[in-house]
Amino acid sequence: MNRRLVNFISLLICLFLNIVFTQKMVHQFKFENYDVAIMYCVLNLILFPIALFVFKRDEKQSEVNRREQ
Amino acid sequence: MSEKNNRIPFDENNYTHNIHRNNERKLDRRGFMKTLVGAAGVFAVSSLPWGAVAAKELMGLSEKEYPHKKIADLNKIGIGEAVDFKFPGEHDDALLIRLSEEKFVAYNSACTHLQCPVFWVKEEGEMICPCHHGKFDVESGSPVAGPPRRPLPTIEVKVENGAVYAVRVKRYES
Ligand code: FES
Numbered sequence: 001m002n003r004r005l006v007n008f009i010s011l012l013i014c015l016f017l018n019i020v021f022t023q024k025m026v027h028q029f030k031f032e033n034y035d036v037a038i039m040y041c042v043l044n045l046i047l048f049p050i051a052l053f054v055f056k057r058d059e060k061q062s063e064v065n066r067r068e069q
Numbered sequence: 070m071s072e073k074n075n076r077i078p079f080d081e082n083n084y085t086h087n088i089h090r091n092n093e094r095k096l097d098r099r100g101f102m103k104t105l106v107g108a109a110g111v112f113a114v115s116s117l118p119w120g121a122v123a124a125k126e127l128m129g130l131s132e133k134e135y136p137h138k139k140i141a142d143l144n145k146i147g148i149g150e151a152v153d154f155k156f157p158g159e160h161d162d163a164l165l166i167r168l169s170e171e172k173f174v175a176y177n178s179a180c181t182h183l184q185c186p187v188f189w190v191k192e193e194g195e196m197i198c199p200c201h202h203g204k205f206d207v208e209s210g211s212p213v214a215g216p217p218r219r220p221l222p223t224i225e226v227k228v229e230n231g232a233v234y235a236v237r238v239k240r241y242e243s
Contacts, residue, residue: 045113
């Protein structure tokens with residue numbers, strides 16, 4: 001599949017997971033399962049560097065593409 | 070860096086101002102992706118306080134005993150009536166309901182949907198939230214109708230020397 005599309009979709013997935021994890025985090029927090037809440041918080045935190053990485057990679061790839069043309 | 074500054078306009082690479090002025094109405098693919106990354110950042114930052122408070126609770130869990138607090142005198146509450154009180158803190162609204170001669174139930178009265186104050190409707194035998202008409206079961210505090218999904222936190226009470234006291238907030242059993 002086209003790399004641009006892959007990058008784009010992985011970013012969308014990141015954001016979707018962000019929403020899911022946030023929702024779960026708040027609920028587990030309210031249910032007083034604090035350890036699970038912390039786990040979701042950490043998951044949310046690592047999604048950001050992943051998203052950033054995908055974005056940077058996309059930037060690099062499109063640069064390469066441009067040079068090849 | 071200096072090279073970057075000499076170019077006018079220099080290439081900006083930030084995650085918030087990613088639409089260029091001269092085609093203001095255009096959000097290209099790259100700009101949109103940047104927004105997505107920015108949103109992921111916002112999610113990350115905003116989940117920090119939850120994690121921090123959760124960690125704090127986790128460490129101080131053992132000392133979660135509050136001083137017992139007198140709610141009301143026994144003879145002041147008729148059967149089927151409810152009394153508002155504050156427990157455990159000054160800002161935590163709670164609701165005590167006398168169901169029968171012996172039976173008292175008490176709940177934290179902040180609705181588990183969006184924190185509106187839940188009140189007791191004697192005629193219907195239900196606790197009702199005015200905001201979105203959530204209903205809670207009196208016996209258990211569990212939601213029976215409307216948007217709330219989580220039971221109201223139960224407050225343990227005991228009757229002593231002709232008065233009702235709040236003892237502790239029960240933990241949810243998972
Ligand atoms: S706040 Fe109680 S039902 Fe929405």
